[in-house]
Amino acid sequence: MYRLGIDVGSTYTKYCVLSCRNKIEDCFTERTPIRQREYFEGKKGDFPSASCGYGKANVPFAKKSVNELTALAKGSHYVCPEVSVVLDIGGQDTKIICHENGTLKNFYINDRCAAGSGMFLINTLRMLEIDFDDMDLQDIRSEIRLSSACAVFAQTEIVGLIAANVPAKDIAGAVVGHILQQSRSLLRKVNAENGILLSGGLTQIRGFREMADRILETRCIIGPYARYMSAIGCALSLPSCGD
Amino acid sequence: MNILSMSGFVPEQICDTVRFTQYFGQRNIASYCGYASDFISQVMGDQNIDGAVYPKSCDSSRIIGSYLEMCGKFLHQINVPAGTDHAAVMFFAEEIRRYQQQIEKHYHTAINNIGERIALLNRRNREICEMYDDLDTLDYYAYIENIHKNLQRPLCEQTVGDRLRQVHRTGKRVFVTGSFLSGIEIARIIEDRGLKIVGDDLPESGRLCSFPETKDTGDVYLNISANIMGRRLSPTQDHFNRILEADLAEIKRKEAKGVIMVIQKYCEPYEYLYSIYKAYLEAQDIPVLKISLLHSEDTQKAELQIEAFADII
Amino acid sequence: MAQTIIRIQTKLMKEYYQYFSKYAKGGRPEGKVAWITAFAPVEILEALGISCYYPESYAAVIAASSMEQSLLSKSEELNLSRDCCSYSCCIQGCLELEEGPRGVPPKPDMLIATNNQCNTLPNWWNILAHRYKVPLIVIDYPGDGADRRTAYHYVTAQHRNLITELERLTGNKLHMDRLAELVENSRNSVKAWKSVIRHMKDKEVIPTGLFDDINFLITARCRRETSEMYTMLEEELSRRPLANQELLPVFWLGYPLWYHADRYLSSILEGCRVSGSNYITWWNIDYAGEDLFECLFNAYNDTFLNLSQKTRNERLGRLIRESGAKAAVTLRNKSCKCDFVSARNIDIPQVEIDMDMIDRTILDEKAARDRISLVRETICTG
Known part of the structure; x- marks a missing residue:
């Protein structure tokens, strides 16, 4: 019997199908629809499901509703058991969690402006007409830094950079760097001597881990299934075959 | 007379005011305590309000007058002493007398029913305290909503002793601390996530119950002052160690497993208190969650954090 | 004369810092x-x-x-x-x-x-x-x-x-x-300082020195040497040439930028000179009274940030008029909202700049430069 974990994020919904023996059978993503409830009501749940994320209440067939951070703790331990600190840069906010063998122990959420979240990057890419999948941080040469913590002011800075004919990919790189800079204050609250496991959509960007290493000044790891860890954790929270 | 008041330091014994709870309109002041800025917005925008009274007790409240000076309404600021010794009580008594005089002068009225008001308040506060002692069995959201609704009514119309829904106790007992709980939705979120609020030191609840009754013989202003100054402390009153000790004693007595501190962003007294509160309680194995709200309506990140906290404790 | 000022300042600072851990050797x-x-x-x-x-x-x-x-x-x-x-x-x-x-x-x-x-x-x-x-x-x-x-x-x-x-x-x-002697010393220090800062309006006086020199009024107010040193400083400033009248006089409304070498935005106030500042008047406290307790009450109860908006409006208005400033640089200090509201009712054009007096990362220097240019253009062409 399979189990399905569903992480309904602000931008993307992530799914994980877990087998009876806790083996990942499949992980996939789709854009989170605007009318979430209608969309999920049209789906039929073939296996037991659990949901987490901002839109979790809109999955009517989910047997269980799991807190996103609790799910992230479980899933990240499954993916990378040697690291117990996870930095998740989501669409709406940035979070850092500490867990012990998959049990959530502590967490901090960035309560500063949206300039510290994935949404800031999405909006910037739209302005620059760059596709997310084409982003590559490895060939950026310039060291532009945005100075404003506030998304509104940072946006003004970006407009200025565009007007100054700064290459679009360098601006995009500066935004990613800025998001990572904003997460440094969270890092100071935890002991990350064993490294940090990175989570969230930005982990898909080429060169992201190296930039994170540099800006966070800590060993950063991107495990397999980096954007699916909460969905994996959700699935794990359901009883398995032997239970 | 429809005066909007902010804080438990404004003496209800003197006259009726509309206690500020929450605001739902346009917000225009940035980088400033959300509660104070919402208070300012309501005074300026609400045509039914003809006056405002507020304390001088923190950086945000101390400059409210600067934002309201041109609103054309009755404005009065009450100095709240930092200390609670005899000199402070005497001074605050004079401040209360001055408050009464200013109201009488502005509204061309005479206030001569303070004795009756004290009797009504004592009865109302006793009723709140009875419910507070029963928090284990009460729906906390209904309890605090009841208090907030009553605070907006004239004292003679306040009926706090209504029956409230009883809920089944859970094992995850929590203590809530912070300033006035303007966004009571937070209380609903806390208890919907399987936590049970068993105590608090909020000004309208736990702190009020720590010293509910005003003496009704002798100098009435000294008695009112002694009543307000005698309650458990707010961090604006600057004795953090006494706050820590009193809270820990109640947390242990009520076997609370965790503490949720609900504060406004840019609220300096609570930010400073939190910086030692967290370490102090966690040294006793009591985890603390701080929820920082942008304004009196905000519950955005609260749900995720409260839910995760419920999983931790 | 300059040597004597420096000698007194060095002596006061040495005495103040002698027991800081870098120098104290456990003492x-x-x-x-x-x-x-x-x-x-x-x-x-x-x-x-x-x-x-x-x-x-x-x-x-x-x-x-x-x-x-x-x-x-x-x-x-x-x-x-x-x-x-x-x-x-x-x-x-x-x-x-x-x-x-x-x-x-x-x-x-x-x-x-x-x-x-x-x-x-x-x-x-x-x-x-x-x-x-x-x-x-x-x-x-x-x-x-x-x-x-x-x-x-x-x-x-x-x-x-x-x-x-x-x-x-x-x-x-x-x-x-x-106590009476110390109060008198403080009174003299304040009086001497007031004489120093009145030269800011007309003489070639950059604010940097004043922002640094006020430290003695804060930390050594009741030392006799402080008023002596300020008296010498006043004499020195009185001999300075007159300020260049071609430059636009601006009022610095807020804290110094302690992290900045000049303590204010010198590089972006081109074409301007700072002719007044409210910060350097904050310690002009008034030890008036018939007895010592009355003196202490008047001095410490009526500090600028403890005044009502109405009183602040009057005082600030007067300071700005006396300075001859045509515009104000108003600092929205992340650390001090109590000061920012002081500027709510001033009559001259203002440039509002977000900053912090300690944390240099708050200031957006480019945005500040653009705003100052805009106000300068408005005044010069108006």
């Missing part, structure tokens, strides 16, 4: 040590032989030494929000790491805080009290909004209690003639 002042806020009634403490230290002032020194960022980060790690006053965040980091350009001040035997500047300082002193487990005395100054007579009795009762408590803690007795 401590002879008597008791108090950490006090910048508007505490220092004369009472000095009269009882107490050595006074000013953490706010040291935070400015830390920023001037470019050491603030790591200390601010450390403070945040200890759960003190970075939204709080940067003076406190900087010093908390300094105490935790025991790092600073001159080390750390000698441990306090007592802490004295006042709320005549803001309510944040007593909050900060509370966490210092928790750290050092020493007595904390908070003095409450009602300001000009309360009934004058009531406020006087209340403040005087607190001053008397302060004396009683400090006598108990030090084992010393306060002598009123010594």
Whole structure:
């Protein structure tokens, strides 16, 4: 019997199908629809499901509703058991969690402006007409830094950079760097001597881990299934075959 | 007379005011305590309000007058002493007398029913305290909503002793601390996530119950002052160690497993208190969650954090 | 003359810093040590032989030494929000790491805080009290909004209690003639400083020196040498040439930027000169009164940030008129919302700039430059 974990994020919904023996059978993503409830009501749940994320209440067939951070703790331990600190840069906010063998122990959420979240990057890419999948941080040469913590002011800075004919990919790189800079204050609250496991959509960007290493000044790891860890954790929270 | 008041330091014994709870309109002041800025917005925008009274007790409240000076309404600021010794009580008594005089002068009225008001308040506060002692069995959201609704009514119309829904106790007992709980939705979120609020030191609840009754013989202003100054402390009153000790004693007595501190962003007294509160309680194995709200309506990140906290404790 | 000014300043600073950990070699002042806020009634403490230290002032020194960022980060790690006053965040980091350009001040035997500047300082002193487990005395100054007579009795009762408590803690007795002497010294220091700063309007005086020199009025107000030094400084400034009238006079409304080499945005105020500042008038406190307690009440109850908006409007309006400024640079200080509202009712064009007096990362220099250019153009073409 399979189990399905569903992480309904602000931008993307992530799914994980877990087998009876806790083996990942499949992980996939789709854009989170605007009318979430209608969309999920049209789906039929073939296996037991659990949901987490901002839109979790809109999955009517989910047997269980799991807190996103609790799910992230479980899933990240499954993916990378040697690291117990996870930095998740989501669409709406940035979070850092500490867990012990998959049990959530502590967490901090960035309560500063949206300039510290994935949404800031999405909006910037739209302005620059760059596709997310084409982003590559490895060939950026310039060291532009945005100075404003506030998304509104940072946006003004970006407009200025565009007007100054700064290459679009360098601006995009500066935004990613800025998001990572904003997460440094969270890092100071935890002991990350064993490294940090990175989570969230930005982990898909080429060169992201190296930039994170540099800006966070800590060993950063991107495990397999980096954007699916909460969905994996959700699935794990359901009883398995032997239970 | 429809005066909007902010804080438990404004003496209800003197006259009726509309206690500020929450605001739902346009917000225009940035980088400033959300509660104070919402208070300012309501005074300026609400045509039914003809006056405002507020304390001088923190950086945000101390400059409210600067934002309201041109609103054309009755404005009065009450100095709240930092200390609670005899000199402070005497001074605050004079401040209360001055408050009464200013109201009488502005509204061309005479206030001569303070004795009756004290009797009504004592009865109302006793009723709140009875419910507070029963928090284990009460729906906390209904309890605090009841208090907030009553605070907006004239004292003679306040009926706090209504029956409230009883809920089944859970094992995850929590203590809530912070300033006035303007966004009571937070209380609903806390208890919907399987936590049970068993105590608090909020000004309208736990702190009020720590010293509910005003003496009704002798100098009435000294008695009112002694009543307000005698309650458990707010961090604006600057004795953090006494706050820590009193809270820990109640947390242990009520076997609370965790503490949720609900504060406004840019609220300096609570930010400073939190910086030692967290370490102090966690040294006793009591985890603390701080929820920082942008304004009196905000519950955005609260749900995720409260839910995760419920999983931790 | 310049040598003598420097000699006095060096002497005062050497005496002040001699027991900081970098220089003390384990030594401590002879008597008791108090950490006090910048508007505490220092004369009472000095009269009882107490050595006074000013953490706010040291935070400015830390920023001037470019050491603030790591200390601010450390403070945040200890759960003190970075939204709080940067003076406190900087010093908390300094105490935790025991790092600073001159080390750390000698441990306090007592802490004295006042709320005549803001309510944040007593909050900060509370966490210092928790750290050092020493007595904390908070003095409450009602300001000009309360009934004058009531406020006087209340403040005087607190001053008397302060004396009683400090006598108990030090084992010393306060002598009123010594207190009178110190109050007179403070009065003279203020008077001399007022003479110094009046030259800002007309002479070639850059604000940098004044922002630094006011430190002695804050930390050595009741020393006789302070008024002597300011008198010499006034004589020197009086011999300076007149300011270039081609430059646009602007009023610096807010704190100095302690991290900046010039303490203000010198590089982007091209074509301008700073002809006035409210910060340098804050310690022009008025020791008026028939007896010492009345003098102390008037001085410490009526500090600028303790005044009502109405009174501030009047004072600031007068200062700006006297300065001849045509525009104001108004600083929205992340650390001090109490000061920012002072500028609500001034009549000249303002450039509002978001900054912090300690944390250099808050300022967007390009945006500040653009706004100043815009206001300058408006005034010059208007």
